[in-house]
Amino acid sequence: MLKGLDEMERKYWVPAIERVDKILEIIAHHPEKYRLIDFSNELNINKSSMFSLLNTLEALNWVKREKDGTYSLGIKLGILTPYYFKQFDLITTFNLEAHTTNKRLDETLQLSILDGTEIVYLAKKEGTSAVRVSTDPGMKLPAHATAMGKVQLSQYSKEELKALYPEENLKPKTPYTITKVDELWEQIESIKENGVITECQEAVEDFYCVAAPIINHEDRIIASVSATILLSKWEEKKKVAEEEIIDLARRISLKAGFLAPIKN
The missing domain is CATH 3.30.450.40 (GAF domain)
Structure with missing residues (x-):
């Protein structure tokens, strides 16, 4: 869990979302470099749980699975980015x-x-x-x-x-x-x-x-x-x-x- 969170923030913390955040950050810095097993090893998450996370993210277009099994960022982030910078x-x-x-x-x-x-x-x-x-x-x-x-x-x-x-x-x-x-x-x-x-x-x-x-x-x-x-x-x-x-x-x-x- 992230450091510096107060008691209220810890109470309502959702570990699955934290995992997604780490996955997206890794992909952003290392596109088309990480496969499922690489994420599993680096984040210490079992392969079954990691498969579910990546599969859901891919279905929602947050990430894209390449032909060689590596991952890159999906189109959803590109669609939403201009709205963030507008605000x-x-x-x-x-x-x-x-x-x-x-x-x-x-x-x-x-x-x-x-x-x-x-x-x-x-x-x-x-x-x-x-x-x-x-x-x-x-x-x-x-x-x-x-x-x-x-x-x-x-x-x-x-x-x-x-x-x-x-x-x-x-x-x-x-x-x-x-x-x-x-x-x-x-x-x-x-x-x-x-x-x-x-x-x-x-x-x-x-x-x-x-x-x-x-x-x-x-x-x-x-x-x-x-x-x-x-x-x-x-x-x-x-x-x-x-x-x-x-x-x-x-x-x-x-x-x-x-x-x-x-x-x-």
């Missing part, structure tokens, strides 16, 4: 998920999208700190000066980045803002290794910011989320802030249709 609301999803993150981190969380060379703030969830971050939904800041902006710029190649910033020098927002496109490229390359980007006082003095990307069903960065923390509290909160912002971005990305790798 997906990025801001509403952020507000719901940020509430959970704020219980653990208790710092200002923000959501933004990229607009050319600027980011547009869409939503904000504040912590209990008396020091307020001076950004609000609707505001814009230079992408190169913000962690959220750098994250979203990471979708570009070096050539595309230089085309976006034809001038070699970047306009500073504070005395700490980077001013060279090559420096910006070095910073955004770090996301490949760390999964996050941090910036120190580049957008707002006396604050650290850590950000991670929101990725959709097309494997495309559509937005980013961040945590903003006072310089004096950064060393104390750095590790948990990075972990929490990655987890927040992951949860929103999953709801946007991103297929996260299955953990072994």
